[in-house]
Amino acid sequence: MTSVCVFPVTGWAIDLFDSVEWQLKRDRKDIQIYTGKVEGSSDRAVFSTMELEAERDSVVALLLDLDNCKRWARMCRDARIERRLTKTQAVVYSLSDIPFPVRDRDGYSTVTWSVNEITGVVTMDSDANIGASFPKRKGVVRVVKARVRWRVVPTQGGKLIVENYAHVDPNGSIPAWFSNIFIVDEPYKALRRMRSLLRSGAYDKAQVDFLPTKTN
Numbered sequence: 001m002t003s004v005c006v007f008p009v010t011g012w013a014i015d016l017f018d019s020v021e022w023q024l025k026r027d028r029k030d031i032q033i034y035t036g037k038v039e040g041s042s043d044r045a046v047f048s049t050m051e052l053e054a055e056r057d058s059v060v061a062l063l064l065d066l067d068n069c070k071r072w073a074r075m076c077r078d079a080r081i082e083r084r085l086t087k088t089q090a091v092v093y094s095l096s097d098i099p100f101p102v103r104d105r106d107g108y109s110t111v112t113w114s115v116n117e118i119t120g121v122v123t124m125d126s127d128a129n130i131g132a133s134f135p136k137r138k139g140v141v142r143v144v145k146a147r148v149r150w151r152v153v154p155t156q157g158g159k160l161i162v163e164n165y166a167h168v169d170p171n172g173s174i175p176a177w178f179s180n181i182f183i184v185d186e187p188y189k190a191l192r193r194m195r196s197l198l199r200s201g202a203y204d205k206a207q208v209d210f211l212p213t214k215t216n
Helices: 056-064 066-071 176-199
Strands: 023-028 031-036 045-052 076-086 089-096 105-115 122-127 145-154 160-169
Touching: 023 176, 031 176, 045 176, 056 122, 056 145, 056 160, 056 176, 066 076, 076 105, 105 145, 160 176
Parallel strands: none
Antiparallel strands: 023 031, 031 045, 045 160, 076 089, 089 105, 105 122, 122 145, 145 160
């Protein structure tokens, strides 16, 4: 339901990602990773994107498959729907297994899906600002400021562009070496794993109930 473990977001400006000046940090195997400064925050935002051949339902189904999040987001230790609000909105819990010596992080996020009926773009927005209202887990740091957005964008050539935007306040200091893993290495690897899963056919027959049914 969310990009769990690249960490779920809002409490910050609704146009946060549109206002960032992105700088390319990695461009390999048709995947690009950008980072950028966010006004008023010491934590950088990350924008990851790739183009691939896949069905829109398949990509969305993969993102909705919380039970198998670890197959592509390796830091994901647990992800589940805590409370269903509507067909396209839920409160989602996520727990990230962070490499030692950094403490694990978790959070509760309001996750909302939307579909642009004209362009066909599917968007998922995740906002962790509700996390402080839930009981805390011993030994785990609670993230309460995190914003994540996924976009699945059809192209005129019949392919899809998959985009991920994320800005996370980890609620505590983290080593510089881990910061680079968190905002460059892991997003890049996560998109590669997603692409491999989609190519494997695991989600070929997926149907998402809130997406319009295809007509020939």
